[in-house]
Amino acid sequence: MKTKKLINAGADAVDEMLQGVLAAHPDHLYAVEGMPRAVIARNGPRKGKVGLVIGGGSGHEPTFLGYVGKGLADAAAIGNVFASPPPDPIMACAKAVDGGVGVLFMYGNYAGDVMNFDMAAEMLALDEIKVRTVLTTDDVASAPSDQREKRRGVAGNVFIFKAAGAACDLLYSLDEVERVARHANARTYTMGVALSPCSLPQTLKPNFLIGDGEMEIGMGIHGEPGTAREPLKSADAVTDELMDNILREMKADRGERVAVLVNSLGSTPMMELYIMMRRVKARLDAAGLIIHTSLVGNYCTSLEMAGASVTLMHLDDELRRLIDHPCDCAMFRR
């Protein structure tokens, strides 16, 4: 059985999506001339400001396009579905947003992205554009805590990009933006659960198999294997399992503040996300932690995968200011 999708030719899906994005949000976004996979913020880049370039594979919308705008990322390089962009659109993004004081690349820690962004950075060095890179590694299920550098970047991207984008908007130096980005990443923890697969537009076939009554804890946003395949539990029990892992690592003191994201992987509706949010709040209350801000909805998806993730960013005074800093993107605003 093929998955039903509202698409035209599967191979055209990403480019047609991008045309739709520009049709819907012309005041916020434009593509570099002749390079449709390099999408730039109309009101972000400026002289003297570090340019923030994010990007990665498609299929996670509103990640990455939704986080391009004033006060957040300046540009996104867009790959095929679940595949890194090649160096060309990455370079085009960097050139379009370079304000003369350097560019920061931020993206999830995946081998293909690392290879392509690094190639772009090397070539940009020849043009005397200074590039630094910070990988996001918020997925606690993807490697042990003493191997944080091996972890994947997932929904926590939203808060990590937000903090770095605010630092850029406040005209921090490239050194300082890089420090903030690493600090934000180090204090952000995500864990997810998948209930059903998604399928790529080109194949229309499920990207993994899972039983009718099963869930997979810790599965990645491209269907990377998780830490346990289990019978589906109640929302409270699932949320507890995610929160146990996150809180064990986060080591926050009573009275401290967190930013919370309860994220749908695609087809899990808001009703279920808010039921999980209720339990997140109960667990945070019990730990004496304060919800400074919260997001609930589709923020980092895997096409139509069913499932959800919980992200906590452990705030300090600096991150709190950066998270509260205004931003204005086509699909996200504070």
Add this chain to the structure above:
Amino acid sequence: MKTKKLINAGADAVDEMLQGVLAAHPDHLYAVEGMPRAVIARNGPRKGKVGLVIGGGSGHEPTFLGYVGKGLADAAAIGNVFASPPPDPIMACAKAVDGGVGVLFMYGNYAGDVMNFDMAAEMLALDEIKVRTVLTTDDVASAPSDQREKRRGVAGNVFIFKAAGAACDLLYSLDEVERVARHANARTYTMGVALSPCSLPQTLKPNFLIGDGEMEIGMGIHGEPGTAREPLKSADAVTDELMDNILREMKADRGERVAVLVNSLGSTPMMELYIMMRRVKARLDAAGLIIHTSLVGNYCTSLEMAGASVTLMHLDDELRRLIDHPCDCAMFRR
């Protein structure tokens, strides 16, 4: 096979969702004491302002809760999944938001909602709270154009509530708010397509059956039968079918402006919505119509149903001003 959901007991889903909503958005929303299904905007209601009360069944999130806030609705009365709220929370909403100059009830045209909101209005009259009612009837597939009053209200709610909420915020009189609401409804057109069903938390069984390669054009947001069951077509062909029906009725002149909403019914991802948006833009360009503003995403859902709807609001100077008026809701902002 049962649908997998991240819930606890099915019967608790709506109340637990509401607890999660209040946990996530305490700065925007609160529930009336002892009446958790009456959700009120913290910064909306005030003396001398018409109170706007919306509501209906759950399962369409962010409709209705997402449209409660300053500049939009003042309160939402929340029913069980796909079922009208009873009169009690509706009355509690009206009393909480009454600014002494009357209350407007706005909701989709469904028999259960009409009965319960009308009962509430009658009882409120005894308390000398003046209530007017405007039903939304934007679903062009649900009755012929000469029987507009028989049509259902669907995703166009977003724009219609927005216009009425702006009129309330601008301190229009009850007569004027009612006029604006009827005018906004009369100029709003939605049509949808369903690809797969959803299931209620209590049953976990699909609410309709549809073949692997089929779609249903014009299906309602509770699975009400549509106008045609057809083999699934390309995104462009489906969008054309929706746009043909909408444009035939809208009768706009070249150079006029529209507000566009491409809405997911739940599990259809943003990639597909933007592919549809691309075609909507092509059709509007061909008709000489200007996209004044656009929304693309999950705005009026049917739990995890797959499918999408297209809404056009045919703007005039008055509606344009009201749509552009600022609003600040927990799940929606302009």
